[in-house]
Amino acid sequence: MTLYNNTRLLQALKRQPVDVPPVWLMRQAGRYLPEYRSLRTKAGDFLTLCQTPQLATEVTLQPLRRFDLDAAILFSDILTIPHAMGLGLSFQEGEGPQFERHIETMRDVKALPILEVEEDLNYVLDAVYMIQEELRGSVPLIGFAGSPWTVACYMIEGGSHKNFINARKMAYQAPEVLTALLEKLTIATIAYLKGQILAGVNVVMLFDTWGGLLTPEYYQSFSLVYMQKIIARLKADASTANTPIILFSKGAAVNLEAMADSGVDALGVDWSIDLSSARKRVGAKVCLQGNLDPALLFSTPEKIRVAVKSLLNEWGAHPGLIVNLGHGIEQHTPLENVQALIAAVHEGRG
Numbered sequence: 001m002t003l004y005n006n007t008r009l010l011q012a013l014k015r016q017p018v019d020v021p022p023v024w025l026m027r028q029a030g031r032y033l034p035e036y037r038s039l040r041t042k043a044g045d046f047l048t049l050c051q052t053p054q055l056a057t058e059v060t061l062q063p064l065r066r067f068d069l070d071a072a073i074l075f076s077d078i079l080t081i082p083h084a085m086g087l088g089l090s091f092q093e094g095e096g097p098q099f100e101r102h103i104e105t106m107r108d109v110k111a112l113p114i115l116e117v118e119e120d121l122n123y124v125l126d127a128v129y130m131i132q133e134e135l136r137g138s139v140p141l142i143g144f145a146g147s148p149w150t151v152a153c154y155m156i157e158g159g160s161h162k163n164f165i166n167a168r169k170m171a172y173q174a175p176e177v178l179t180a181l182l183e184k185l186t187i188a189t190i191a192y193l194k195g196q197i198l199a200g201v202n203v204v205m206l207f208d209t210w211g212g213l214l215t216p217e218y219y220q221s222f223s224l225v226y227m228q229k230i231i232a233r234l235k236a237d238a239s240t241a242n243t244p245i246i247l248f249s250k251g252a253a254v255n256l257e258a259m260a261d262s263g264v265d266a267l268g269v270d271w272s273i274d275l276s277s278a279r280k281r282v283g284a285k286v287c288l289q290g291n292l293d294p295a296l297l298f299s300t301p302e303k304i305r306v307a308v309k310s311l312l313n314e315w316g317a318h319p320g321l322i323v324n325l326g327h328g329i330e331q332h333t334p335l336e337n338v339q340a341l342i343a344a345v346h347e348g349r350g
């Protein structure tokens with residue numbers, strides 16, 4: 001068993017006391033880093049970065065060389081599953097993801113193949129082995145997948161959309177098609193996360209970025225139930241049961257209590273609610289992760305320090321806090337401000 005030099009994240013996830021709270025940033029490897037942009041240009045496109053384990057490893061490590069982060073996150077994407085199912089994914093420079101084919105009917109859903117993770121997504125597993133070899137226990141590695149609902153949004157729309165109206169329409173017009181798709185994605189996601197855990201990730205995170213587009217009732221029936229199935233299966237399997245799970249549903253704070261009952265170890269929270277109110281609602285049942293506004297990183301190091309201190313002081317001495325942004329870091333974020341955020345967290349309260 002690997003001995004970790006930095007156990008803050010794993011301790012916080014168990015709601016054990018830590019010297020100072022752990023901090024990492026969603027999308028910490030990405031376009032705000034000049035070394036990422038340069039490697040992406042060399043690689044030609046984003047998918048090549050994901051599919052070449054050496055490059056995915058390098059990109060994963062880039063932010064850790066610059067900043068004193070308490071975790072690494074696997075460089076990959078939530079859309080690797082529909083890509084492996086044959087929908088024909090591409091990313092054009094400066095644009096979002098685009099699929100050649102999208103899902104509209106039951107026939108489309110039935111035609112989707114059952115994933116063989118070890119074959120279809122072997123490049124992700126190889127990246128995990130390689131990253132762990134480089135990290136050598138310095139910090140834990142977070143693996144991830146999209147929630148079935150969030151991945152379905154892209155598959156139905158055929159790419160990104162400002163409010164994923166076609167996926168939301170399907171919930172009313174053809175719920176049986178949406179349900180069949182979500183069930184297929186749930187099975188694939190369980191196998192995918194299990195594969196990542198067996199390959200060596202230390203924590204897994206479910207990104208439900210578009211859960212907040214659903215009504216509370218539909219959030220329950222089209223997003224949360226499938227995440228609950230994934231969590232229950234991972235927790236019931238001896239080979240995956242000890243790996244902590246973080247669940248992040250963006251814009252869905254209204255559903256916090258239900259999320260906390262899902263069996264996860266931690267909940268990601270965005271900046272629409274303050275962390276101490278979130279804690280009052282869910283109690284000590286789960287660890288909380290968040291929730292600074294990514295736009296704060298466009299202010300000054302002084303303002304960032306004040307915001308971090310206020311978050312830490314309001315939280316107090318309770319265990320179970322992971323400092324992060326409430327969503328991914330933005331493209332033109334100044335690097336010295338990222339540095340200031342991390343330093344302020346590691347200074348602790350005061």
Ligand code: 1CP
Pocket residue numbers: 025026027028029030031040046073074075076077078079091093094095096097144159160161207209327328
């Ligand atoms: O270079 C580029 O142009 C690609 C930009 C990029 C990056 C850096 C994409 C395309 N994906 C990623 C990496 C990525 N995606 C990670 C890596 C690990 C990290 O450093 O955090 C992770 C965890 C994701 C997850 C992801 N992909 C989510 C969930 C998290 C979130 O930000 O909400 C979503 C919604 C996606 C889809 C996706 N992939 C890429 C883009 C630009 C998008 C979003 C499209 C949209 O806004 O609809």
